[in-house]
Amino acid sequence: xxxxxxxxxxxxxxxxxxxxxxxxxxxxxxxxxVLAVFVGILGIGAQTASFSQxxxxxxxxxxxxxxxxxxxFLSIVYQNVVPTVVSLLEGxxxxxxxxxxxxxxxxxxMLIGWNAVILGNVYGISSGITNDLLAGNLDPIHLIQxxxxxxxxxxxxxxxxxxxxxITSLIGFVYGMTEALGDVAxxxxxxxxxxxxxxxxxxxxxxPPLLLSVINPNIFYDALDYGGAFGVS
Numbered sequence: 001x002x003x004x005x006x007x008x009x010x011x012x013x014x015x016x017x018x019x020x021x022x023x024x025x026x027x028x029x030x031x032x033x034v035l036a037v038f039v040g041i042l043g044i045g046a047q048t049a050s051f052s053q054x055x056x057x058x059x060x061x062x063x064x065x066x067x068x069x070x071x072x073f074l075s076i077v078y079q080n081v082v083p084t085v086v087s088l089l090e091g092x093x094x095x096x097x098x099x100x101x102x103x104x105x106x107x108x109x110m111l112i113g114w115n116a117v118i119l120g121n122v123y124g125i126s127s128g129i130t131n132d133l134l135a136g137n138l139d140p141i142h143l144i145q146x147x148x149x150x151x152x153x154x155x156x157x158x159x160x161x162x163x164x165x166x167i168t169s170l171i172g173f174v175y176g177m178t179e180a181l182g183d184v185a186x187x188x189x190x191x192x193x194x195x196x197x198x199x200x201x202x203x204x205x206x207x208p209p210l211l212l213s214v215i216n217p218n219i220f221y222d223a224l225d226y227g228g229a230f231g232v233s
Contacts, residue, residue: 141158
């Protein structure tokens with residue numbers, strides 16, 4: 001669990017002590033890094049992907065779509081960051097609407113491109129790997145990260161993209177969840193009382209998932225299924 005502890009403590013402490021404006025600048029820089037790495041993944045991954053296998057009729061399984069619905073809901077979810085967006089854009093309805101539409105469209109196209117490159121690089125390796133993918137016994141991203149397909153450069157880019165995507169998502173969720181906890185507890189968003197309860201708010205957001213990740217990292221797979229199927233939908 002050292003990796004989880006190091007990650008959570010580093011990001012959590014940074015968000016806790018840093019000025020919000022500086023965090024926004026850092027997040028914007030990280031988002032640019034995500035986009036740059038993603039372009040690299042598309043450019044390099046497309047060269048080694050087998051698109052003929054990706055679009056092959058034998059590899060189309062619409063019966064699997066129902067099982068994927070919880071993740072589809074979670075992948076495009078944005079409601080948790082709406083309070084932060086509203087606050088940053090000072091309640092300007094037009095700006096908020098444009099931000100949500102563009103902010104949702106961008107990751108949608110990124111998800112389509114990501115899936116095309118990832119699956120295109122693992123389909124066609126062997127019939128055994130394809131069968132393992134369909135049975136849920138093989139993680140295609142882990143296969144690429146281990147260098148099993150696509151080459152070492154693609155492996156490094158996929159790993160880097162995953163880390164950056166998690167960090168940028170975490171920043172928004174931490175701010176959104178601390179605000180939500182403060183609202184539930186009746187704690188003002190600014191002022192002395194807010195500063196007094198700040199350690200408890202951040203602990204309440206970061207410590208529970210950290211403990212779960214140390215005790216049982218795989219619990220999040222079930223949480224994503226249930227959360228998407230019942231919570232988000």
